Amino acid sequence: MPTTTPCPSCRRPKGPAKYLCSDCWFTLPQPARAALNRRDDHAMARLRELHSQLAGGVPLTEIQVTR
Ligand SMILES: [Zn+2]
Structure with a gap:
């Protein structure tokens, strides 16, 4: 299920x-979407970056994923 x-x-x-x-996904900046779409050893670290920015009140349009 x-x-x-x-x-x-x-x-x-x-x-x-x-x-x-x-x-929400298509509101993210394109570089952030491209980074989050990669599946490698840093995928979980990038997801944590996304979630911590959301928790911190960063607007979707200003989310940055650096890993
Ligand atoms: Zn949403």
């Missing part, structure tokens, strides 16, 4: 394999 979790930005339901709902 698939589990849905809320989007960490807007709290609407999102797909289980997605970091954000599609509306």
Whole structure:
């Protein structure tokens, strides 16, 4: 049974394999989306960067993923 979790930005339901709902995802700057789409040893570190900025109130349009 698939589990849905809320989007960490807007709290609407999102797909289980997605970091954000599609509306929020496409609001991110393109470089942040490209970084988050990479799957390598730093994927979890990038996800933590995203979540800590969301928790800190950084607007979606200003999210930066540096790893
Ligand atoms: Zn959202």
